[in-house]
Amino acid sequence: MASQENRELTRYLELTPKSRAKWEEARNYLPGGDSRNSIFWRPYPVFLTDAAGCRVVDADGVERLDFINTMTTMMLGHGPAPVMEAIRGQLERGVGYNAPNEHQIDLARTLCQRIPSFDLVRFTNSGTEATLNTLRAARAFTGRNRFAKVEGGYHGTHDGVTVSVRVDPARAGNPANPTPVPASAGLVPGVTEQVAIIPFNDSEPALRILEDNAADLAAVIVEPVLGSVGMVPARAEYLTMLRDFTRANGTTLIFDEVISYRVAPGGAQQYYGITPDLTALGKIIGGGLPVGAFGGSREIMELYDPTNGPTVSHAGTFNANPLTMLAGSATLEQLTPEVYRDLAELTEELRQGIRGVGADLETPLQVTGLGSLFGIHFTDRPVVNYRDIAAGNAGLRDRVFLGLLNEGILMASNLVGALSTAITRQEIDSFLEAFHRALARNIAG
Numbered sequence: 137m138a139s140q141e142n143r144e145l146t147r148y149l150e151l152t153p154k155s156r157a158k159w160e161e162a163r164n165y166l167p168g169g170d171s172r173n174s175i176f177w178r179p180y181p182v183f184l185t186d187a188a189g190c191r192v193v194d195a196d197g198v199e200r201l202d203f204i205n206t207m208t209t210m211m212l213g214h215g216p217a218p219v220m221e222a223i224r225g226q227l228e229r230g231v232g233y234n235a236p237n238e239h240q241i242d243l244a245r246t247l248c249q250r251i252p253s254f255d256l257v258r259f260t261n262s263g264t265e266a267t268l269n270t271l272r273a274a275r276a277f278t279g280r281n282r283f284a285k286v287e288g289g290y291h292g293t294h295d296g297v298t299v300s301v302r303v304d305p306a307r308a309g310n311p312a313n314p315t316p317v318p319a320s321a322g323l324v325p326g327v328t329e330q331v332a333i334i335p336f337n338d339s340e341p342a343l344r345i346l347e348d349n350a351a352d353l354a355a356v357i358v359e360p361v362l363g364s365v366g367m368v369p370a371r372a373e374y375l376t377m378l379r380d381f382t383r384a385n386g387t388t389l390i391f392d393e394v395i396s397y398r399v400a401p402g403g404a405q406q407y408y409g410i411t412p413d414l415t416a417l418g419k420i421i422g423g424g425l426p427v428g429a430f431g432g433s434r435e436i437m438e439l440y441d442p443t444n445g446p447t448v449s450h451a452g453t454f455n456a457n458p459l460t461m462l463a464g465s466a467t468l469e470q471l472t473p474e475v476y477r478d479l480a481e482l483t484e485e486l487r488q489g490i491r492g493v494g495a496d497l498e499t500p501l502q503v504t505g506l507g508s509l510f511g512i513h514f515t516d517r518p519v520v521n522y523r524d525i526a527a528g529n530a531g532l533r534d535r536v537f538l539g540l541l542n543e544g545i546l547m548a549s550n551l552v553g554a555l556s557t558a559i560t561r562q563e564i565d566s567f568l569e570a571f572h573r574a575l576a577r578n579i580a581g
């Protein structure tokens with residue numbers, strides 16, 4: 137029934153008139169009223185004005201619990217004291233220099249000590265630049281051109297990886313042998329020919345595709361937890377298959393841990409015990425400021441060393457700026473193994489609670505995730521890859537998302553989320569009560 141959707145929508149419109157006015161004003165100058173398509177939702181997104189701990193406040197003064205934390209970035213919540221102190225301390229000393237600053241050494245040392253695949257690391261301003269560089273380095277290192285990526289895998293906005301992301305299954309061919317589908321207009325011609333698309337978590341067909349393309353694959357890039365598209369962890373045997381294939385064929389294995397670095401202090405690679413050749417990072421390692429990083433074996437990363445040549449070009453005015461480096465180090469200092477463990481336990485309680493709500497309301501749903509990451513999918517089939525995600529009830533998902541906003545909960549619009557250490561059992565209970573009400577109101581459609 138459209139009527140419930142209309143009631144949910146009516147309530148949203150009542151709660152958010154100032155956001156609506158700001159969005160309409162913004163559209164005069166910004167296409168769609170913003171600079172990130174990934175955070176647009178219908179009828180319009182709320183504009184946020186304040187954030188502290190686990191709470192965000194919108195332009196109308198509506199407070200919500202933050203269960204997405206800037207697309208997984210704010211693992212300590214908003215405004216954690218040690219990070220704020222580090223940023224404030226640097227403000228008077230300059231926010232960017234045209235010469236190296238020492239703060240990047242501390243963050244680089246921490247990452248190299250924690251992440252199994254890191255001998256050396258370079259910083260960027262985004263995860264997009266990080267994955268771009270891992271692929272460029274792999275091409276330079278192997279002398280090959282093409283690469284393989286997972287259907288549904290998101291690696292940022294550069295052309296090469298903007299293929300088969302949130303693809304319409306009707307256009308994507310056989311799930312066991314997916315057709316590469318451009319995820320944007322305006323990509324460089326030939327971009328789909330440069331990439332082989334493999335299914336996630338299905339080793340046999342994926343291996344067949346990899347073997348068919350083995351001779352010209354520079355790299356295989358994979359998110360160990362399929363992230364923004366649905367928070368679906370890899371099966372260990374799938375990652376093992378990728379590691380074995382790449383090792384046997386002189387292909388570079390790249391883990392995109394921009395989101396999955398939340399899983400353990402050494403990333404998902406530590407959790408699974410599988411070490412890639414290169415790793416891309418972003419999000420939490422900058423303490424909330426713009427950041428990315430890529431690193432890996434000395435052999436490959438030395439291609440970036442200007443004292444050797446360099447072979448691979450890499451620049452960026454704001455790379456490793458002192459504010460980001462200090463905020464990142466202050467964040468990682470807080471992120472002890474115990475913090476990861478406690479947050480993972482609390483998130484597991486949340487996942488179980490959501491399943492309980494689904495059972496109580498007799499609504500088929502799947503809850504995915506690993507560590508402090510979770511995703512909700514309205515489907516009765518287990519969710520292990522992109523096609524399973526795409527088979528979910530999108531109408532119900534959209535209504536529940538709006539319902540959660542009306543109930544004072546912020547998630548990503550496809551119902552993926554990430555906890556912060558600012559969230560306690562009390563907020564988990566609030567979430568579950570809100571989810572119960574929002575789902576109960578919207579099941580009927």
Ligand SMILES: Cc1ncc(COP(=O)(O)O)c(C=O)c1O
Nearest residue numbers: 262263264290291292394395418
């Ligand atoms: C797995 C993954 N890789 C790369 C990126 C791109 O990072 P950024 O948005 O910082 O460019 C993202 C962003 O959400 C991501 O989730």
